[in-house]
Amino acid sequence: MIKLLKHLSVYKWLVLAVIGLVFIQSMSDLFLPTLMGDIIDKGVVIGDIPYIWRIGGFMLLVSLLGATASIIASYYSSKAAMGMGRDIRQKVFNHVAKFSLQEFDEVGTASLITRTTNDITQVQQVVIMMLRMVISAPIMLVGGIIMAVSKDAKLTLVIVAAMPVLIGTILLILKKGVPLFQLVQQRLDRLNLVLRENLTGIRVIRAFNREGEEKVRLKKANRDLTDVSIQVNKIMAFLMPVMMLVMNLTVVGIIWFGGIRINNGAMQIGDLMAFIQYVMQIMFALVMASMMFVMIPRAAVSAKRINEVLEMKPAFLDEGTQKADLEQGTLEFEHVTFSYPGAEKPALSDISFTAKPGEITAIIGGTGSGKSTLVNLIPRFYDISNGVIRVNGVDIRKASQDEVRSKIGFVPQKSILFTGTIADNILFGKQNATHDEIEHAARTAQAEEFINKMKDGYKAEIEQGGSNLSGGQKQRLSIARALIRKPDIYIFDDSFSALDFKTDAKLRAALKDETKDATVLLVAQRVSTVVEADRIIVLDEGHIVGMGTHQELLDTNEIYREIALSQLSEEEIA
Incomplete structure (x- = not known):
């Protein structure tokens, strides 16, 4: 106090x-x-x-x-x-x-x-x-x-x-x-948590007819707080x-x-x-x-x-001063190992690869293989346990976090939008961008069509969490937000999952020209999305079990072939 x-x-x-x-x-x-x-x-x-x-x-x-x-x-x-x-x-x-x-x-x-x-x-x-x-x-x-x-x-x-x-x-x-005062605050934390989960997850709750169970859960949290408050x-x-x-x-x-x-x-x-x-x-x-x-x-x-x-001290402090401008667009993992706090085994083990400008490096693997964990290490959301990650030739631990993140256009797995207009959300990637740049980014991200159909166009208001947009629309705005930044490295963390095949194909074609001078790291579930990648990395339980082109992996890697066969017919693979 x-x-x-x-x-x-x-x-x-x-x-x-x-x-x-x-x-x-x-x-x-x-x-x-x-x-x-x-x-x-x-x-x-x-x-x-x-x-x-x-x-x-x-x-x-x-x-x-x-x-x-x-x-x-x-x-x-x-x-x-x-x-x-x-x-x-x-x-x-x-x-x-x-x-x-x-x-x-x-x-x-x-x-x-x-x-x-x-x-x-x-x-x-x-x-x-x-x-x-x-x-x-x-x-x-x-x-x-x-x-x-x-x-x-x-x-x-x-x-x-x-x-x-x-x-x-x-x-x-x-x-x-x-x-009892400490207990009151703890019960208040619990009530806040339950309320937040119910309000943000209302669609899932209704879809699975869980209103009754959630009411009981909220009632219990509310009753627990009430009881201890009454006691005090x-x-x-x-x-x-x-x-x-x-x-x-x-x-x-x-x-x-x-x-x-x-x-x-x-x-x-x-x-x-x-x-x-x-x-x-x-x-x-x-x-x-x-x-x-x-x-x-x-x-x-x-x-x-x-x-x-x-x-509470952050797990790592921003002590770096080096500029990440030596080799624009390069991304290098060198024997990287990462474990979540308290985990029994590493989420990633001995990961090594290099991605260069003009190349598309795709990452594919089963659920829990470590794909999202790998891309979360690049903007330094978590700090690695061993090894080195270099952006533009500089160890990300020796450069400031702002410096590293300024070189990255990140599209997360879950599309997060903020209250404000569509233009405001795209400008989140580059605050001083012109309206022409906003339109170009939206056009490349295949978002222009649905934006123009909205009553106020780029001035249309987005509700909290983007609840007035579909999953595919939110993903395209997230991609536009990254594109307007024109970064050295693009990271797409399963960012096309909510798109139909036609929009997916058009978007990837548009991205080829837009990202031709940048390094592209693409996490995907669909084999069709990574077929044309210059390098495909196959992850399994945190280990790289294969690396090569689509055809090379089909011929040499059993895990990749299983993934491909589960999604494509023999004719498509051939």
Whole structure:
């Protein structure tokens, strides 16, 4: 929590202003009971009406001063807390942006969203309270005790008797409640995860008539969160009634013993009234402190979760400085081995090949053979265990990630589009591209036809995740996004799977001219897609088991021949 509070240093002048204003407010509140006591003893009892008006008017001015200070302090504390929350949220986002896919897999997207939103909000709320109450509560407590003693020292023994009961109650409730706060945040993570899966996977859920089962799963996650939240709130709910009971019993005791002292002439009525007000202020200071004790543990849990993200070091840091411009378009794997964290065996073992400009290198293999893993290593989404990957002759670990990725046009297996227009999504590959470049990329990707049929053309809005487009349309826009970049290396990770054979053939023909000076790495399931490749790499369980042209592999490689026979007839193969 303290680490996050250091972000308030940017707003030190606001914080100092809040401290000063809260001090003025607290002193105003402490001064009012004394003025009230004076009105009763020197005005009401004696019947001095002008004195009552004079001191009453002064009380109004003091009250107005306190109220003004309170309003401005609330504004400044909110401004500082919200600003701090914004800064932390930005820092978390920037830090997460440096993560490799390994860290995303480790923490989980749903948990990262919760930590960036709900957890930071918890910290913001407690900072607002702290800026007000951490200053106010001690002043009111200490000042209230001093003023109460000044009115009647013996009567303060009633407060001394009540204090241990209040403090003991607060500590007992906190001991029971604090361990549950961590569980609340974990259950919130789980609910966020289930909700996210249900909303993003709604089509699959409906297609398989799984609405009932998913409702049960969501209901369970919701119930788990509700149960632990109710459990926490039940414990915390005891706090206020117990404190009010002790407070009221204390006031009864003060009135009882104060009445005796007034009857004996040891105390005046006005002093008793002022004493009661100071006792109420002392008790409310303790109530405020207890509220802080309730909120701080929960915020501390949230702060710990935020710090876990901020302290998480990426699997690899961007330390490279070399330029990847030596041999434009070359891609080289040299004895590359890669294992996922915690995996029993490598996902890729001893992978070696070289792809050059003007060549198409295709990768084919069964499900789980390591095709997508291999292409994910090139933009350095994961770091290799052994070996070297070179882009344009430079080890990708010795060049900056931005430098390496600027040479690559990547079309992922799952087409990801963003909210905005079609033009915006294509421009994602090159922000300063002209409209002619956008149209050329769309035309090459065979997307122009369906774009022109849309009402607003290139200005047509794409819904979240591209839900208003078909799978093939999304793939073609993803390809256009890569083409507009005009990179040295194109990576197509099974990027034609949603296209019909006619569109697939037209697209590959158009890509020949567009990519003739670049290196093309093509991952595919269809043999028809890789037939014309200059080099076909056959993967099986993370190993290269064959490399050559289509005809060479048909003649020499049993695994490739099996794949080909499963898709093509003997006549087509011949």
